[in-house]
Each structure stands twice: as C-alpha cells, then as structure tokens.
Amino acid sequence: MDQDFILTHLGEHREKYFQAVAPPIVQSSNFAFPELNIFREAFQDELASHLYTRGNNPTVAILREKVAALEKAEDALIFGSGSAAISAAVVSQVQAGDHIVCVEAPYSWTTKLLTQFLGRFGVTHTFVDGCDLAAIEAAIRPETKVLYLESPLSITMQLQDLRACAQLAKKHDLISIIDNSHCSPIYQNPIEMGIDIVLHSATKYLNGHSDVVAGVVCSTKAIIKQIFDIEYMTLGAIISPNDASLMIRGLRTxxxxxxxxxxxxxxxxxxxxxxxxxxxxxxxxxxxxxxxxxxxxxxxxxxxxxxxxxxxxxxxxxxxxxxxxxxxxxxxxxxxxxxxxxxxxxxxxxxxxxxxxxxxxxxxxxxxxxxxxxxxxxxxxxxxxxx
Ligand SMILES: Cc1ncc(COP(=O)(O)O)c(C=O)c1O
Incomplete structure (x- = not known):
C-alpha cells in the first residue's frame, strides 16, 4: 500500500464525521446501542465493534490501521507505552516451564521483564550474542517458545540478521519477536523478512514530538486477536483517545x-x-x-x-x-x-x-x-x- 495513502487517508472515514479533515477525538469510555441484537453482537467480537474504550475506540482504531499498514502487518494494537507492548507480546507467547532466547543487552526494561518478572512465573531465558547465529541456535532448547530480537540495539547499534533469525525460528517452531523502535517502519519492515511480531516504543519516532508515551504490537490478525482477548483486555495498558490523536498527527510527518x-x-x-x-x-x-x-x-x-x-x-x-x-x-x-x-x-x-x-x-x-x-x-x- 502506498505510504502517502496510509499517512493521509487510510482509516479516515471522513463521511462519518462532517468531512472533517482531522479525525475527531472520540473521548468516550463507552458506547450505547440502539438494539439488543447489536449489543449482543458487540460482545461476541469486541475488537471489531465499539463497546468500551479499553477494547476498541474509533480514534485509536484509525491509528491501529495506519501503523499496521506501515509495518506491512495484518493488524496492530496500540498500548500506553512501549514497555506495555513488549510485555503483552512476550507474555502472550509463553507459559510456566517455557524458555525464551533473547538477544544480549536489549532495552533495560525488556531485560527486567525476563530476569525479574517472567522468572517469577516459571519462564526462563538465555541471553545470546545476536551477531552469532550459531550461538542463537545453540541456545534453543526443547522448551524454547520465543526468539526475542532488537535490531539495531540502541547503544552499541549491533544488528541481528533478521532473515536468518526468522528462518531459525521457523525451523525450531518459535515465535520471533522484534523491537523495531530504532528503525521505525520507514527504515525496516521485519514482517517482510519473516518475523512474526513487531514491537515499537511509539514514544520515539512514531509519535515523534516528545509529548506522548505509547507502544505498538504488529502481527497477523490471529496473533493480534489472541493478544487482544487476554493481555490487552486484562492488563488494560491502553492509549487514551487524546494521545492517539496526537500520534495520528505525529505520523503525518x-x-x-x-x-x-x-x-x-x-x-x-x-x-x-x-x-x-x-x-x-x-x-x-x-x-x-x-x-x-x-x-x-x-x-x-x-x-x-x-x-x-x-x-x-x-x-x-x-x-x-x-x-x-x-x-x-x-x-x-x-x-x-x-x-x-x-x-x-x-x-x-x-x-x-x-x-x-x-x-x-x-x-x-x-x-x-x-x-x-x-x-x-x-x-x-x-x-x-x-x-
Ligand atoms: C529500544 C527501546 N524499546 C522500548 C522502549 C520502551 O518504550 P516506552 O518508554 O515507550 O515504554 C524504549 C524506551 O526508551 C527503547 O529505547
């Protein structure tokens, strides 16, 4: 899809709001229903309807559509911080007894998620030199479920070979996850290289004005629905409609x-x-x-x-x-x-x-x-x- 179309038009149904050029901030916690049947349908698929803003909000939905398209993903969820997006995505793919292989020296709170949070719930991890594909493969165990990447790393700027890592993950039946904040979707699209889940601290380039803290998870419709139904709705770490509107404005440029x-x-x-x-x-x-x-x-x-x-x-x-x-x-x-x-x-x-x-x-x-x-x-x- 054309980048100019995504940034200027995608998701913006102007006929629904007086042909306003800038989309409205739908600052409402809940949505009313004209009929019982429509109410019933909304309960069956909260991600596709407007029931409650912890689930789906029209301003946030515009942002989701644009961000997913920029990352060449089928769908996306927007969180109240990059850290919330990372936590929800990783937690969604593991259970007690599972193991994660993670690139050495990722963002500090990603380290904390693995070392101090998930450990309490019986999920173990191994940090590996992300430049060494053989070391990554050697760290994979029968109970490994996730390969977690961050490329480039944000201090030493070391990269991982994303195509090779995606192939490795597929070979061992792992879900590959990458923090793509450094490049933004403008400079790197990991899904095109075979990575399963792409994360962003949207606080960085996506918003771009140092006035919003937000995060993004991009993936297939099935994975996004899975994360929405459990982690997104239970943890409730959502972006406000007001901040979503600021982010839409930030994305334009x-x-x-x-x-x-x-x-x-x-x-x-x-x-x-x-x-x-x-x-x-x-x-x-x-x-x-x-x-x-x-x-x-x-x-x-x-x-x-x-x-x-x-x-x-x-x-x-x-x-x-x-x-x-x-x-x-x-x-x-x-x-x-x-x-x-x-x-x-x-x-x-x-x-x-x-x-x-x-x-x-x-x-x-x-x-x-x-x-x-x-x-x-x-x-x-x-x-x-x-x-
Ligand atoms: C590479 C990277 N990933 C994730 C995060 C976390 O994002 P947030 O601060 O939006 O929670 C940061 C924040 O500095 C970061 O630098």
Missing amino acids: LPLRLQRSNDSAAKIVEWMRQHPAIEKIYHPFSSDFPQYELAQRQMRGNGGLFSVELKAEKIEQVEDVFHRLKRFLFAVSWGGYESLVMPFCAFHNIPDRDAPPYSWRLIRFYIGLENPDWLIEDLEQALQILE
Missing part, C-alpha cells in the same frame, strides 16, 4: 522527520570521523561499521541514533565536554524533534551501584530536526578541550 534525522546524523558522523577527539563511532550506515553490509541489506536508513567513544584519559574530561554542550538536551529517550545526548559517565561513580557494562567514554547521540551545521558548531566548541 514520520517519513520527513526520519529523513531529516537520518541525513543530519550521517553528516555529523562524517564530521566526527575526521575529529581527533573521537576514538570510535557506532553507526550502522558508516562504511567501517562491522555489520555495514547487513545494515544495507535489511535497513533502508539508520535514523538519528549513534554512539561515540571519546579519546579521553579521565572521566572528568568527558564530563567537561558534556557540560560545554549547549544545543543538545541531556535526556533519555529519542525520536523527537530535539537533539539529545546520553553520556554513560552519568552511570559511573554512583555509590552502592555497579558500573554499567558501557565505558564512561561512551556518549549516545540522537540527532533531531535542527540544522546539523548548528549542532556541529556546538560539538566543535565542546570537543575542543580534548584536542
């Missing part, structure tokens, strides 16, 4: 925003490659990235995220660089209009806490929609102290 972030990040990375204060760059679309060819094969772009290691001898030097940056915000998350830095030195030297597995020299950058030359000026003056 998704390809433009991605293109801008992607191109600006590439320009800044190119500038950094020549800079004497930069030790190493983690950016899948740089030709010296170890998995550059795989990135070219399965991604159409990288977007605004990359990490760098500074050539610094002391942690204080990295702190100084960071304090001199004036045009980047210091914040978690990414995918909005604003450029961000996340220096890993912030997680070092914390009393009574183990140091993270990442060097204090590492800084993750997210490049937003500002002029890249304006950002380079800021980087130039901040990095000067390391020269």
Whole structure:
C-alpha cells in the first residue's frame, strides 16, 4: 500500500464525521446501542465493534490501521507505552516451564521483564550474542517458545540478521519477536523478512514530538486477536483517545522527520570521523561499521541514533565536554524533534551501584530536526578541550 495513502487517508472515514479533515477525538469510555441484537453482537467480537474504550475506540482504531499498514502487518494494537507492548507480546507467547532466547543487552526494561518478572512465573531465558547465529541456535532448547530480537540495539547499534533469525525460528517452531523502535517502519519492515511480531516504543519516532508515551504490537490478525482477548483486555495498558490523536498527527510527518534525522546524523558522523577527539563511532550506515553490509541489506536508513567513544584519559574530561554542550538536551529517550545526548559517565561513580557494562567514554547521540551545521558548531566548541 502506498505510504502517502496510509499517512493521509487510510482509516479516515471522513463521511462519518462532517468531512472533517482531522479525525475527531472520540473521548468516550463507552458506547450505547440502539438494539439488543447489536449489543449482543458487540460482545461476541469486541475488537471489531465499539463497546468500551479499553477494547476498541474509533480514534485509536484509525491509528491501529495506519501503523499496521506501515509495518506491512495484518493488524496492530496500540498500548500506553512501549514497555506495555513488549510485555503483552512476550507474555502472550509463553507459559510456566517455557524458555525464551533473547538477544544480549536489549532495552533495560525488556531485560527486567525476563530476569525479574517472567522468572517469577516459571519462564526462563538465555541471553545470546545476536551477531552469532550459531550461538542463537545453540541456545534453543526443547522448551524454547520465543526468539526475542532488537535490531539495531540502541547503544552499541549491533544488528541481528533478521532473515536468518526468522528462518531459525521457523525451523525450531518459535515465535520471533522484534523491537523495531530504532528503525521505525520507514527504515525496516521485519514482517517482510519473516518475523512474526513487531514491537515499537511509539514514544520515539512514531509519535515523534516528545509529548506522548505509547507502544505498538504488529502481527497477523490471529496473533493480534489472541493478544487482544487476554493481555490487552486484562492488563488494560491502553492509549487514551487524546494521545492517539496526537500520534495520528505525529505520523503525518514520520517519513520527513526520519529523513531529516537520518541525513543530519550521517553528516555529523562524517564530521566526527575526521575529529581527533573521537576514538570510535557506532553507526550502522558508516562504511567501517562491522555489520555495514547487513545494515544495507535489511535497513533502508539508520535514523538519528549513534554512539561515540571519546579519546579521553579521565572521566572528568568527558564530563567537561558534556557540560560545554549547549544545543543538545541531556535526556533519555529519542525520536523527537530535539537533539539529545546520553553520556554513560552519568552511570559511573554512583555509590552502592555497579558500573554499567558501557565505558564512561561512551556518549549516545540522537540527532533531531535542527540544522546539523548548528549542532556541529556546538560539538566543535565542546570537543575542543580534548584536542
Ligand atoms: C529500544 C527501546 N524499546 C522500548 C522502549 C520502551 O518504550 P516506552 O518508554 O515507550 O515504554 C524504549 C524506551 O526508551 C527503547 O529505547
């Protein structure tokens, strides 16, 4: 389906609401029925009818249709956060005694879901190096039900070979799940490569304005119905109609925003490659990235995220660089209009806490929609102290 059609028209039945160009926010918890028979039918298929907003809401339904089409999926569900979407999808595929093979170092709350939540219910897991297909296969046991991926990983940017992983999952009768937040559906469509369930933190690119927390699960109609009937309706971690409307607005500019972030990040990375204060760059679309060819094969772009290691001898030097940056915000998350830095030195030297597995020299950058030359000026003056 044409991307322009999806973003401008799909799901928008304007004849039902006065030909309004922007869809209405149907801010109603419940829906009334003119007849008993229609009420009865709605109970039989809550996902297809309008009964109660924890199940199906007309504003949210427009968003579902657009997001599913962008991911080339049959259907989608929208959650109140990416973490809720991840939890619901994973929980839906396992029961006590089952095992999950998961790529090493996924998003931190995914780690917590496996290590501290599912363990309590008798579901075990093994973390594996996602770059090593043989290691992934070796970790599969008779009781393994799920292969969980996140590609690229959002700090070291390592990829998994999605076509090969999907084949492996099929061979061993596993459900393959991927967190596709890094690429968004604009730059990677895992379902086309054989992956079963695609997840997003819609807080990132899909909404894109740093004002909504939301999540997405995309899959076949059958899997979505299965998740809807149990996890979606019981956990109730839904998006509000108001936030769904903001997300529909955000989606209108998704390809433009991605293109801008992607191109600006590439320009800044190119500038950094020549800079004497930069030790190493983690950016899948740089030709010296170890998995550059795989990135070219399965991604159409990288977007605004990359990490760098500074050539610094002391942690204080990295702190100084960071304090001199004036045009980047210091914040978690990414995918909005604003450029961000996340220096890993912030997680070092914390009393009574183990140091993270990442060097204090590492800084993750997210490049937003500002002029890249304006950002380079800021980087130039901040990095000067390391020269
Ligand atoms: C890669 C990735 N996946 C999932 C999430 C969780 O999404 P949310 O914060 O919307 O719950 C995040 C949040 O930072 C993330 O970076």
